[in-house]
Amino acid sequence: MRDYVLRRLVQLPIVLLFLSVIVFGVLRLIPGDPTAIRLGMESTEEGREQVRREMGLDKPLVVQYGIWLRDVTTGDFGTSWVSRQSVSSLILQKLPATVTLAVASLTIGILIAIPAGIIAGAKAHTWVDNVISTLALGGVATPTFWFGIMLILVLGVRFQWLPPSGYVPLTEDPVECLKRLFMPALALGTSLAAPLSRFMRSGMLDVLSADYIRVARAKGLRESAVILGHAVRNALLSVVTVLGLQFGNLLGGTVIIEQVFEWPGIGLLILSAINQRDYGIVQGVVLFAALTFILVNLLVDVLYVYIDPRIEY
Amino acid sequence: MKRNKETELAVEPAKRLGQPDVPAWRGSSRLRRFMDTWRRFKRSRTAVAGLVVILVIIFMAVFASVIAPHDPYDPAPRNILQSPSRDHLMGTDAIGRDLFSRIIYGSRVSLQVGIISVGIAAVVGVTLGVIAAYYGGLIDSLIMRFLDALLAFPAILLAIFVMAVLGPSIRNAMIAIGVIFIPAFARITRANALSLKETEFVEAARAIGARDSHIMVKTILPNCLSPIIVQASLGVAYAVLVEAGLSFLGLGAQPPEPSWGSILSAGRGLMTTAPWVATFPGIAIFLCVLGFNLVGDGIREALDPHLKNI
Numbered sequence: 001m002r003d004y005v006l007r008r009l010v011q012l013p014i015v016l017l018f019l020s021v022i023v024f025g026v027l028r029l030i031p032g033d034p035t036a037i038r039l040g041m042e043s044t045e046e047g048r049e050q051v052r053r054e055m056g057l058d059k060p061l062v063v064q065y066g067i068w069l070r071d072v073t074t075g076d077f078g079t080s081w082v083s084r085q086s087v088s089s090l091i092l093q094k095l096p097a098t099v100t101l102a103v104a105s106l107t108i109g110i111l112i113a114i115p116a117g118i119i120a121g122a123k124a125h126t127w128v129d130n131v132i133s134t135l136a137l138g139g140v141a142t143p144t145f146w147f148g149i150m151l152i153l154v155l156g157v158r159f160q161w162l163p164p165s166g167y168v169p170l171t172e173d174p175v176e177c178l179k180r181l182f183m184p185a186l187a188l189g190t191s192l193a194a195p196l197s198r199f200m201r202s203g204m205l206d207v208l209s210a211d212y213i214r215v216a217r218a219k220g221l222r223e224s225a226v227i228l229g230h231a232v233r234n235a236l237l238s239v240v241t242v243l244g245l246q247f248g249n250l251l252g253g254t255v256i257i258e259q260v261f262e263w264p265g266i267g268l269l270i271l272s273a274i275n276q277r278d279y280g281i282v283q284g285v286v287l288f289a290a291l292t293f294i295l296v297n298l299l300v301d302v303l304y305v306y307i308d309p310r311i312e313y
Numbered sequence: 314m315k316r317n318k319e320t321e322l323a324v325e326p327a328k329r330l331g332q333p334d335v336p337a338w339r340g341s342s343r344l345r346r347f348m349d350t351w352r353r354f355k356r357s358r359t360a361v362a363g364l365v366v367i368l369v370i371i372f373m374a375v376f377a378s379v380i381a382p383h384d385p386y387d388p389a390p391r392n393i394l395q396s397p398s399r400d401h402l403m404g405t406d407a408i409g410r411d412l413f414s415r416i417i418y419g420s421r422v423s424l425q426v427g428i429i430s431v432g433i434a435a436v437v438g439v440t441l442g443v444i445a446a447y448y449g450g451l452i453d454s455l456i457m458r459f460l461d462a463l464l465a466f467p468a469i470l471l472a473i474f475v476m477a478v479l480g481p482s483i484r485n486a487m488i489a490i491g492v493i494f495i496p497a498f499a500r501i502t503r504a505n506a507l508s509l510k511e512t513e514f515v516e517a518a519r520a521i522g523a524r525d526s527h528i529m530v531k532t533i534l535p536n537c538l539s540p541i542i543v544q545a546s547l548g549v550a551y552a553v554l555v556e557a558g559l560s561f562l563g564l565g566a567q568p569p570e571p572s573w574g575s576i577l578s579a580g581r582g583l584m585t586t587a588p589w590v591a592t593f594p595g596i597a598i599f600l601c602v603l604g605f606n607l608v609g610d611g612i613r614e615a616l617d618p619h620l621k622n623i
Contacts, residue, residue: 016462142595289467
């Protein structure tokens with residue numbers, strides 16, 4: 001495992017290089033003239049030429065890539081093609097809403113998945129396990145956005161218990177914020193919980209057949225102590241590794257859920273940028289999300305070594 | 314000269330079959346193995362249920378024009394937003410089109426995107442995986458780092474990115490979804506091919522002077538098919554989900570094309586007046602994804618009977 005983390009660290013620069021080539025290269029696949037997008041239909045040839053110079057499009061592709069890479073490494077994720085605002089500042093502006101949603105969803109997901117997985121694993125092949133496993137299977141197949149809409153339909157429209165959409169910053173009005181946060185976070189959280197609980201269950205099953213569990217039982221420990229004290233702690237380890245990968249689903253999920261609930265975060269930012277063909281923002285946000293994802297996975301891997309004392313670091 | 318004798322033994326049964334190109338381990342044993350797997354697959358009730366669901370959806374897609382009671386594109390101003398009734402089983406949408414018919418036709422989009430995108434991913438991914446494993450060294454490292462870079466994107470976001478650049482259409486959705494699945498296929502294939510590379514029958518093929526491409530396609534590939542098939546089935550499930558998501562965001566199928574995702578998206582604005590428009594396509598997506606997941610799990614268990622914990 002230690003070698004694995006070291007190898008990951010060594011590979012990181014190469015992966016980042018490929019990543020940057022992909023993000024830079026894909027944008028060059030856009031059909032048509034990017035300057036026309038920026039200037040609209042009624043642009044003159046001189047105007048386009050000027051913008052081309054401004055955007056650096058008159059330089060060779062390799063030079064363009066070099067300049068772009070230099071900017072990115074200094075924290076400049078480019079500028080909007082439409083409003084000319086810097087993408088970094090736009091991201092910073094939208095980040096609180098997305099982080100609020102992501103943290104709440106992750107919390108809900110873990111609070112559902114871990115206990116459900118423990119119970120299903122400890123009571124494997126009983127009716128409790130069957131119910132939980134069936135729900136998890138259904139959860140994996142449920143489209144997040146549909147579940148979100150169904151929540152709005154029932155809680156927001158039918159019973160009118162909660163406001164159907166919108167966002168209020170936590171710092172402004174905590175109660176109103178939580179009210180509006182509940183449905184999107186529940187929709188996203190359950191979509192995380194479904195696969196997570198399956199991993200937790202299979203982790204429990206692996207651990208429960210281990211020798212040290214038999215020893216614990218032979219010592220005459222109560223079953224609850226065996227499960228909670230010995231099995232759960234070890235089963236959690238396997239779930240931690242999956243958590244990093246689930247973070248990717250969380251990032252992707254927020255884009256869709258933000259659209260459903262009109263939650264003005266990074267997801268809505270990229271979607272409105274796509275509608276306006278503002279590829280400067282699209283590129284910056286995608287790069288930002290990918291870097292965050294890499295960082296989180298790296299952290300999870302290091303964390304894994306740290307929390308499992310059997311692995312020497 | 315012991316080695317020569319061994320290779321002779323390895324090719325000898327194939328010669329007896331009169332098929333010099335087909336190694337000994339293929340042929341009737343393959344059919345027997347398939348029947349074995351099918352027998353184990355049948356034992357799982359959930360897997361069979363999943364298969365039935367998929368078959369029903371395939372049937373719907375193939376015979377959509379026969380089954381659908383109305384034209385899925387034909388607006389009927391007099392029938393706007395009717396709630397489910399005997400004539401319109403699932404009601405009608407904002408311009409009076411029959412929702413049931415549109416959902417039946419929507420199965421075409423979902424299956425098409427699901428199967429073709431996974432097909433693209435499988436062809437590219439498996440090729441990359443076999444090449445990486447077979448040649449190793451720098452080629453392997455380059456391919457794997459490139460795939461790591463693809464994996465570094467959150468899957469849906471990568472699809473959204475590709476769609477944003479290529480423009481919204483079903484064909485582009487297939488490409489975008491295909492791209493996000495490439496690493497999974499490549500990694501699975503590479504892992505299997507790596508261990509196969511060291512086996513005696515590959516050594517034997519090499520000893521009789523088979524070309525690299527021949528060894529990769531005819532010797533290594535057929536032996537790593539099982540995990541690829543499982544991945545494909547689970548992949549279709551996820552692809553259907555992603556296509557629905559993209560279409561929901563307006564990046565996939567374009568109107569008036571009936572896609573489950575885009576119907577749902579239209580229904581989002583009609584929640585107070587016509588909740589059925591958003592409800593039914595979601596159920597269709599759910600069943601389709603569930604079906605492919607169950608079958609995928611079923612195949613996995615059938616191929617590997619020792620696997621218990623999943």
